[in-house]
Amino acid sequence: METRNIRVVLAYDGTDFCGWQSQSSGRTVQDVFESALQEMHGRPVSVRVAGRTDSGVHADGQVVNFRTDGSVPAERFVNALNQILPSDVRAIESDQVAEGFDARFDARLRVYKYRLAEGLPAIPTERRYVWTLKRLPEPVLLARYAAKLVGAHDFTTFAAAGDTSVSRVREVHSSSFYFERGRMVFKIAANAFLYRMVRSLVGTMIELAVKGAAPEELAARLAACDREAAGQTAPPWGLFLHKVLYDERDQY
Secondary structure (H helix, E strand, C coil): CCCEEEEEEEEECHHHCCCCCCCCCCCCHHHHHHHHHHHHHCCCCCCEECCCCCCCCEEEEEEEEEEECCCCCHHHHHHHHHCCCCCCEEEEEEEEECCCCCCCCCCCEEEEEEEEEECCCCCCCCCCCCEEECCCCCHHHHHHHHHCCCEEEECHHHCCCCCCCCCCEEEEEEEEEEEECCEEEEEEEECCCCCCHHHHHHHHHHHHHHHCCCHHHHHHHHHHCCHHHCCCCCCHHHEEEEEEECCCCCCC
């Protein structure tokens, strides 16, 4: 039977999910999405995903692909899926892609954003999506830390214990702090990320900035390739998988 390869861009609130990947217990985004596809097709449909977000982490640009033998036009999968998916998961774009397209292995860059705010207690409408600190560190110092991450490095220091990567070398193309809609944002683009790497980087940079440490301190911790050299790990609710890029012409 002839099939088509469909790409879908997803957004989700990760608060009530145990991450993307299906597991023996706990609600996951993968289970919810594949359940919707099964309801549409009358049979199980497996998907490929660009990045496996952790428990509590959000996405506004996750990418998945799957094969379908159904008659639904590619661009109509958005509406069809959103009639079935729960309110904390939305399909925002869908199209037909080349037969060999793979959301994971064809990804050139993955872009994450981490949002921070100042002033405790956290504003109720933002507490699920922003890490609120009593006081934000000096932005110029944070920017200097971020610059130290650009390039190809062994990020073992910032990989959580559960990381199973054969190589922990990752190439960071862009790393910066800036303000967006009144909130401080850390944005990082890399070919791939280790388990909890972004949260570990954010937590460590905030910790160092509070102490007023020089950027060379972060560089030294990175070069140590020792998990013990990392600082605190930032909470998951400030982190978003913002975008996945497949074409060199795409902007991040």
